[in-house]
Amino acid sequence: MTALTILLVLVLLLVVFGLLFRLQIFTSIFSGSFTRDIGVSNSVNAILMMVFLVVGGAWFAYSFVENFNKMNPPIASVHGHKMETMFWTTMAVIGVAFAITQILLFWYAYKYQHKDGRRAYFFAHNNKIEVIWTIIPAIVMASLIFAGWKAWTRITGPAPKNSVVVEVMGKQFNWLVRYPGRDMKLGVINYRMIDAVNEWGFDLSDKSAQDDFTTNEIHVPKGVPVLIKIRSRDVLHAVYMPHFRVQMYAVPGMPTRFWFTPTTTTDEMRAKLGNPKFNYELACNQLCGGSHFAMKATVIVDEPDDYQNWYAAQQSFTQKNPDVMAAFKQKAKTMVTPVAAAPEVEAAPMPLAASN
Amino acid sequence: MSDLTPKPNFSASVQAAGGVGSAPVPATEHGDHLHHDDHEHDHHDQHWLWKYVFSQDHKVIAKQFLITGMFWAILGGTLSSLFRLQLGWPEGTMEWLKPVLGHWIEAGKLNPEFYLALVTMHGTIMVFFVLTAGLSGTFSNFLIPLQVGARDMASGFMNMLSYWFFFLSSIIMFSSLFIETGPAAAGWTIYPPLSALPQAIPGSGAGMTLWLVSMVFFIVSQLLGGVNYVTTVINLRTRGMSMSKLPLTIWAFFLTAILGILSFPVLFSAALLLVFDRSFGTSFFLSDIYIAGQALSNQGGSPVLFQHLFWFLGHPEVYIVIMPAMGMVSEVLATNARKPIFGYRAMIGSLIGISLLSFVVWAHHMFVTGMNPFLGSVFMFLTLIIAVPSGVKVFNWLATLWRGNIRFTAAMLFAIGFVSLFISGGLTGIILGNATLDIQMHNTYFVVAHFHLVMGSSAFFGLFAGVYHWFPKMFGRMMDEKLGYIHFWLTFVGVYLVFMPMHYVGIAGFPRRYYAWTGFDAFSQFADLNKFISIAAIIAFLGQFIFIFNFFYSIFRGRRATMNPWNSTTLEWTTPIVPGHGNWPGEIPAVYRWPYDYSKPGSEVDFIPQNVPYSQTQSSNLPYEQELAD
Numbered sequence: 001m002t003a004l005t006i007l008l009v010l011v012l013l014l015v016v017f018g019l020l021f022r023l024q025i026f027t028s029i030f031s032g033s034f035t036r037d038i039g040v041s042n043s044v045n046a047i048l049m050m051v052f053l054v055v056g057g058a059w060f061a062y063s064f065v066e067n068f069n070k071m072n073p074p075i076a077s078v079h080g081h082k083m084e085t086m087f088w089t090t091m092a093v094i095g096v097a098f099a100i101t102q103i104l105l106f107w108y109a110y111k112y113q114h115k116d117g118r119r120a121y122f123f124a125h126n127n128k129i130e131v132i133w134t135i136i137p138a139i140v141m142a143s144l145i146f147a148g149w150k151a152w153t154r155i156t157g158p159a160p161k162n163s164v165v166v167e168v169m170g171k172q173f174n175w176l177v178r179y180p181g182r183d184m185k186l187g188v189i190n191y192r193m194i195d196a197v198n199e200w201g202f203d204l205s206d207k208s209a210q211d212d213f214t215t216n217e218i219h220v221p222k223g224v225p226v227l228i229k230i231r232s233r234d235v236l237h238a239v240y241m242p243h244f245r246v247q248m249y250a251v252p253g254m255p256t257r258f259w260f261t262p263t264t265t266t267d268e269m270r271a272k273l274g275n276p277k278f279n280y281e282l283a284c285n286q287l288c289g290g291s292h293f294a295m296k297a298t299v300i301v302d303e304p305d306d307y308q309n310w311y312a313a314q315q316s317f318t319q320k321n322p323d324v325m326a327a328f329k330q331k332a333k334t335m336v337t338p339v340a341a342a343p344e345v346e347a348a349p350m351p352l353a354a355s356n
Numbered sequence: 357m358s359d360l361t362p363k364p365n366f367s368a369s370v371q372a373a374g375g376v377g378s379a380p381v382p383a384t385e386h387g388d389h390l391h392h393d394d395h396e397h398d399h400h401d402q403h404w405l406w407k408y409v410f411s412q413d414h415k416v417i418a419k420q421f422l423i424t425g426m427f428w429a430i431l432g433g434t435l436s437s438l439f440r441l442q443l444g445w446p447e448g449t450m451e452w453l454k455p456v457l458g459h460w461i462e463a464g465k466l467n468p469e470f471y472l473a474l475v476t477m478h479g480t481i482m483v484f485f486v487l488t489a490g491l492s493g494t495f496s497n498f499l500i501p502l503q504v505g506a507r508d509m510a511s512g513f514m515n516m517l518s519y520w521f522f523f524l525s526s527i528i529m530f531s532s533l534f535i536e537t538g539p540a541a542a543g544w545t546i547y548p549p550l551s552a553l554p555q556a557i558p559g560s561g562a563g564m565t566l567w568l569v570s571m572v573f574f575i576v577s578q579l580l581g582g583v584n585y586v587t588t589v590i591n592l593r594t595r596g597m598s599m600s601k602l603p604l605t606i607w608a609f610f611l612t613a614i615l616g617i618l619s620f621p622v623l624f625s626a627a628l629l630l631v632f633d634r635s636f637g638t639s640f641f642l643s644d645i646y647i648a649g650q651a652l653s654n655q656g657g658s659p660v661l662f663q664h665l666f667w668f669l670g671h672p673e674v675y676i677v678i679m680p681a682m683g684m685v686s687e688v689l690a691t692n693a694r695k696p697i698f699g700y701r702a703m704i705g706s707l708i709g710i711s712l713l714s715f716v717v718w719a720h721h722m723f724v725t726g727m728n729p730f731l732g733s734v735f736m737f738l739t740l741i742i743a744v745p746s747g748v749k750v751f752n753w754l755a756t757l758w759r760g761n762i763r764f765t766a767a768m769l770f771a772i773g774f775v776s777l778f779i780s781g782g783l784t785g786i787i788l789g790n791a792t793l794d795i796q797m798h799n800t801y802f803v804v805a806h807f808h809l810v811m812g813s814s815a816f817f818g819l820f821a822g823v824y825h826w827f828p829k830m831f832g833r834m835m836d837e838k839l840g841y842i843h844f845w846l847t848f849v850g851v852y853l854v855f856m857p858m859h860y861v862g863i864a865g866f867p868r869r870y871y872a873w874t875g876f877d878a879f880s881q882f883a884d885l886n887k888f889i890s891i892a893a894i895i896a897f898l899g900q901f902i903f904i905f906n907f908f909y910s911i912f913r914g915r916r917a918t919m920n921p922w923n924s925t926t927l928e929w930t931t932p933i934v935p936g937h938g939n940w941p942g943e944i945p946a947v948y949r950w951p952y953d954y955s956k957p958g959s960e961v962d963f964i965p966q967n968v969p970y971s972q973t974q975s976s977n978l979p980y981e982q983e984l985a986d
Contacts, residue, residue, distance in 0.1 A: 070864060071860045120693060121955070130752075144786065248726060289469075
C-alpha cells in the first residue's frame with residue numbers, strides 16, 4: 001500500500017513538472033529564435049554530477065553492505081569455496097576500476113564545467129598514454145584469464161574414479177532421479193519406451209536397467225565426489241544448484257554431466273544456519289515452459305554411512321512396479337525377435353558408473 | 357515520381373566523381389537543378405505520399421525509423437512494467453488489468469505462460485525493433501549522408517525498401533500480440549525445442565510462426581540498410597573526406613553495418629532451419645523427445661547447434677546495438693567539452709578491434725550447455741580480451757573531458773550518463789566472461805543486470821544523446837533543455853536504482869525468467885528488493901513520457917534552431933537549418949581537416965568546421981597543417 005502511495009505521489013510530481021513546463025513555455029514563447037546562453041543551469045548540472053557521485057556512491061556502498069549476507073547463500077562444495085574466492089577477488093579488481101573511472105568521470109564533469117573566458121586544453125592524442133592503458137588492462141585480464149582457465153579445467157575435468165553416480169532427467173515440469181542399483185551400472189533407457197509408469201523409458205531387456213531405482217529427492221554423501229549425469233526428455237532444462245555452485249544444461253538427445261564434492265550435510269547446514277527447514281535446492285535454470293519457475297528438486301547431503309543405509313534400503317523400479325516387469329517378460333516370450341537388439345545401439349552414452 | 361527518383365543517385369554519383377578531384381562544378385549544377393526540381397514537386401498535390409510516406413530522402417526515412425522505434429520503445433517498456441508488477445507483488449491481484457489483458461488474467465493472477473510471452477516480447481522488441489532499427493536505423497540514415505557530405509544514400513530506393521520491410525516486420529510482430537495462443541514465449545533467444553513445439557508452450561504455435569516471419573522481414577530490412585550504409589561511406593564521401601577525417605559516428609555506423617551484413621544472414625539460416633523443424637518434420641535441432649504423452653520421431657538433431665547459430669548473430673548484435681551509441685557519444689562529448697576527442701585513431705582502432713572480436717566470442721553464452729569444456733576455455737580467453745579495447749574507449753572518453761570547458765546540454769548529460777553506465781555494466785562482463793564464474797552466474801539476474809546496463813540502458817542513453825543533439829537538424833527546432841535535464845536525472849537515477857540491486861539478487865543465484873521465486877528457500881529472501889526494483893523501474897519508465905512530450909511538442913512548438921546551434925565542426929551543420937532533398941542547396945562543401953578542431957590554440961573561435969581550409973587558419977595551424985596550406 002505504501003508503495004502504491006509513493007507511486008501516486010511520484011505520478012503527481014510528474015504532472016506538476018508538466019504544468020511548470022507549460023508556464024515556462026508561455027513566458028518564453030515570444031522570445032523568438034534560439035540562442036543558447038550558458039547560465040545557471042550549467043553549474044546546477046555540474047553540482048548535480050558531484051551530488052550524484054557522493055550520494056549515489058554512498059547509497060551503493062550502504063545497500064551493498066546491507067545486502068551482503070543475503071547475496072551470499074551458504075556454499076557446500078569443494079570447488080564452490082574456490083569459486084567464491086575467485087568471484088570476490090575479481091569483484092575487488094573490477095571494483096577498483098569501477099571506483100576510479102566513475103570518480104574521474106563525475107569529478108571531471110564537475111571540475112571542468114564551463115567557465116567564461118576559460119578555454120579547453122587542446123590535447124588530441126598521446127600514444128604513450130594509449131599504450132599504458134592498453135597494456136595494464138591486458139595484463140590484469142591475462143591473469144584473470146589464467147586463473148579462470150585453471151579452475152575451469154579442473155572443474156570440468158574427468159570425475160574421480162570413486163565418484164558416486166546419480167542421474168537426473170528434466171521433464172516439464174519436474175526432475176526425475178535415478179541411481180544405478182546394486183550392479184553400479186545405469187541401465188539402458190529409450191525415450192520411445194516412456195509412458196506414464198515408466199517415466200524414464202527403462203529398457204528392461206537390459207539387465208542393468210532392472211535394478212536401477214528412482215527417487216524423488218537426490219541423496220548424496222558428504223565428502224565423496226558426486227557425478228551428476230544429466231538428461232532431458234523434452235525441452236532444454238538446466239540443473240542449477242546454487243549452494244554447490246553447479247550448473248549444467250539438460251539437453252534432449254545429448255547427455256551432459258557435472259561433478260562436485262559436497263562439504264556439508266543437510267543437518268550440519270541446518271544447525272549452522274539455525275534454520276531447521278533448510279534444504280539444498282535444485283532449480284531449473286533454462287526456460288522450459290509455463291511452470292519453469294516451479295521446477296525444483298530437493299538435494300539431501302548425508303553422512304557417508306547414512307547414505308549407504310539409504311541406498312541399500314531403496315527398491316528398484318521393477319520391484320516397485322512388478323506388473324511392468326511381468327508384462328515385459330510376457331512380451332519377451334511371445335516375440336519372435338529379441339527386443340534387446342535395437343536399443344543395444346543406444347547404450348553407448350550410458351557408461352559404467354565409475355568411468356568417464 | 358518516376359522522374360524524381362533517379363536524380364539524387366545521379367547527382368550523388370557525379371558528386372562522387374567530383375570527390376576524386378576532377379570536376380566539382382557539374383555537381384553544383386546538378387545539385388541546384390535537383391533542388392529546383394524538387395521544389396516544384398513539393399507543390400504538386402499528388403506527391404505528398406512520395407514525400408512523407410514512401411520517401412527516398414534519407415532524412416525522412418530516418419525520422420520514420422525514429423518514430424516507429426519510439427512506438428516500439430513505449431510498448432516494450434509497458435510490457436516490462438507489467439512483468440515487474442508480477443515480480444514486485446507476486447501475491448497481489450491483477451484483476452484490474454483484465455479489461456486490457458483479457459483471458460491472460462486468470463482469477464486475478466497473471467498467466468505464467470503470458471508472463472513468459474511478456475519477457476520474450478520485451479527482449480525482442482527492445483533488442484531488434486528499438487535498439488537496432490530505432491537507433492542504428494535512425495542515425496545511420498540521418499547522419500551518414502550529412503556527415504560524409506553526400507546528397508543522399510547510394511540507393512534511395514533500397515533505403516526506402518529497408519524502412520518498409522521493417523514496417524512490415526513490425527506489423528507482423530505487433531499482430532502476434534493479439535492472437536489467441538499469445539505471442540512467442542520461448543525467450544528472445546527462442547531456443548528450440550521449446551520454440552519448436554507448440555505442445556511445450558502455447559506461444560510456440562502461431563505466435564512463434566509470426567515471430568519467425570517477422571524476423572525474416574526484419575533481416576531483409578537490416579541487410580538493405582546495411583549495404584546502403586557501407587556503400588555510401590565508401591563511395592560517396594565529399595572531396596577531401598578521407599577515411600581518416602571521418603567523424604567517429606560514421607566509423608561506428610560503418611563498422612556496425614558491416615557487422616550486421618555478416619551476422620544477420622546467420623540468424624536467417626537459423627530461423628529457416630527452425631521453420632523446417634517446426635513445419636516440415638526435419639530434425640536439425642530436435643532429438644529424443646517425449647512430450648505431451650507422445651514420443652516424437654525426430655532424431656539426431658542438436659539444440660546446441662541452434663545456440664551456436666543464434667549467438668553467432670546474437671553476440672555481434674549487442675555490438676550492433678552499442679557501437680552507434682559509442683560513436684554518437686564520442687561526437688557529443690567532444691562538441692560539448694569543446695575539446696578534440698582524445699586518441700581519435702585509438703578510438704577507431706578500438707572500434708575495429710571490438711568489431712573483429714565480436715565475431716569470435718559468441719560461445720560465452722554457452723559455457724554450461726554441455727559444449728566441450730576446451731571450447732569454453734578458448735571463448736573465455738577471447739571474451740575477456742574484449743575488455744581491453746572497451747577500456748581504451750572509456751579512458752579516451754575520460755581524457756576527452758579532462759581540462760575541457762563543459763557545456764551541459766541535455767545531449768551532453770546523456771553522453772556522460774552513457775559512459776557511466778557503460779563502465780558499470782561492462783565491468784561485470786569480466787565476471788560473466790570467466791567460464792568458471794559463469795557456472796554460478798549463468799542465467800541469473802546478474803546477467804540481466806549486466807546486459808541491461810551495458811547494452812540496454814547505455815544504448816538508450818546514446819539514443820537520447822543523439823536525439824537531443826541532432827533534433828535541431830531534423831526538425832529545425834530545439835527541444836526544451838529544462839525538460840531534458842529532468843528527463844536525464846530521473847532516468848539516470850532510475851536506471852541505477854533498478855539495475856544495481858539486481859546484481860545482488862543475481863549474486864545470490866536468482867534465476868531469470870522466473871514467474872515467481874516464492875517456491876524456493878534460496879531465492880525468497882529478496883521480496884523487498886524486488887518490490888523496490890519494480891517501483892524504480894515503473895517510475896523510470898513513466899519518466900520517459902517527459903521525453904515523448906518534449907519531442908512531439910518541440911517538433912511543432914519548439915524554439916527555432918539556428919544553423920549550427922552547438923558550434924559543431926562536422927558537415928551536417930553547414931546545411932540549411934532544415935536541409936531539403938539533396939542536403940546542400942549549392943555545392944557540397946569540400947573537407948580539409950579532421951572533425952575535432954575544438955579550442956585550437958591560435959584560433960579566435962573555439963571550433964573550426966571541417967570545411968574550412970588551412971589557408972584560412974594560418975594562426976592556428978600545426979606545422980604539418982601549415983605545409984598543407986602552403
